[in-house]
């Protein structure tokens with residue numbers, strides 16, 4: 180990992196959040212809440228941890244990102260654009276006819292997307308397959324898997340964790356986005372998980388829990404996860420669904436269709452947050 | 460059956476999903492054995508009110524469709540009359556073996572509801588676009604398979620399903636549908652609806668769902684060109700109204716099927732296998748030609764996949780030209 184530079188990572192996170200909003204604004208509506216809450220995690224991954232080459236998205240020695248909560252695609256599109264995979268303007272075609280930026284991440288369409296997701300739970304398994312494949316090939320590539328807390332309703336997520344632990348896939352780091360909300364409302368009211376981090380740990384993953392909007396905390400947890408050998412790791416992110424999107428932050432809405440005035444307010448607030456990060 | 464056609468090609472102000480919500484509420488109010496299981500998509504079906512009203516029998520199973528389908532089978536085994544909803548992709552592909560074995564093979568009744576039929580999954584994109592869902596349910600023995608076109612058809616069918624045994628699958632559009640039928644129209648499961656018929660019919664268009672309005676538009680356009688066609692709303696794909704299909708083929712000499720679904724495994728395939736047995740005639744297949752879904756507005760997708768009145772018209776002309 181690169182040395183920790185909190186200011187730089189906070190700037191990147193603010194850029195990712197702003198660009199994520201712009202990507203969704205290009206269509207006018209979409210999955211804002213579960214996209215913007217990943218900004219800090221993506222900033223730490225792409226700003227300090229991951230090995231990737233924007234000129235060669237399928238570089239065999241790259242680290243992989245698997246967004247199993249595929250509806251967070253816009254956050255990935257913003258990040259990849261900022262990293263130079265393509266000019267960001269290209270991503271301002273979200274969900275338009277013949278776009279390369281669909282609402283759910285698609286490996287055949289978008290440079291930087293490693294596995295296709297959208298049907299929740301499935302990315303967890305395919306990520307483990309990729310991790311195993313990289314091990315079989317003797318590569319030290321890492322696989323970063325992002326799972327939602329609502330998504331953890333799917334039995335497949337737990338089958339994937341079981342598999343990863345049994346096969347000692349210590350080249351996997353799972354980020355569990357514990358924002359406490361899913362589509363119909365609070366996760367605790369839909370199908371209460373009880374002690375979710377405890378359950379992940381019980382499945383054999385080296386599990387830590389941090390503030391998902393604190394880049395330094397994520398960085399340190401990731402450092403520990405990467406140093407851990409013999410089992411997969413999980414970093415549970417305590418996040419706020421809708422973080423930094425003025426129209427979604429308090430409602431934690433799953434999808435949002437704000438009016439132009441609300442969009443203008445949100446974009447302005449995100450730009451101010453970026454400026455504040457730069458001045459910090 | 461008691462039907463009144465409106466067919467002004469105008470959007471219904473009512474969201475068609477509310478036909479399901481209203482029916483479920485009526486059924487649950489009247490009968491304590493009726494249960495409704497959903498997978499974190501009550502907000503999409505507009506049933507959060509029902510969840511509040513009947514918290515014991517409107518059941519949240521979370522984003523876990525395979526488990527939910529198994530739970531439905533178990534509820535059915537205790538005598539519950541169960542309706543099960545998710546997006547069409549997930550209430551078919553995501554829980555197929557559970558529905559197949561735990562429910563259908565086990566002789567239990569579960570009514571499966573799949574929202575966002577075909578290209579109406581629009582902005583959720585290819586991963587959420589069910590183009591084979593009904594085909595999967597056609598493949599399970601003794602099922603009932605419905606592709607509903609509007610609010611009043613859904614309302615009538617839902618009430619009938621409550622008294623139907625075995626596994627059923629109903630695919631539907633959540634909102635923004637063209638109103639085809641007048642309120643109060645009543646449908647009989649397994650009976651196609653003849654919307655236009657005359658002694659002059661040169662071809663029969665057999666369709667369902669969002670393709671009904673397109674077929675009605677094609678009828679008008681062809682009529683202006685001096686070509687008269689029969690139009691049949693075959694909202695029940697299974698059991699197929701074979702007698703009506705055979706009669707149409709015999710009287711018109713060729714058929715066009717039109718579906719918001721992959722043509723390899725849906726209405727067109729069912730009609731073809733019916734006719735091939737004892738009344739083969741030229742058939743043209745309007746529908747998704749063995750392709751995956753993709754993201755975009757519904758209007759774009761209907762153009763992209765050839766699901767327009769113009770596509771039906773062209774197919775009718777091809778079919779007529781093939782008559783010997």
Ligand SMILES: Cc1ncc(C[n+]2csc(CCOP(=O)(O)OP(=O)(O)O)c2C)c(N)n1
Pocket residue numbers: 212213214248250297298299300326327328329330331356358360361362420498499500522524549553
């Ligand atoms: C198998 C499957 N079932 C249902 C859906 C519809 N869906 C999309 S997102 C979502 C809620 C996801 O909640 P969570 O994983 O907590 O994501 P977040 O709140 O972080 O956005 C649902 C039900 C889906 N995409 N896949």
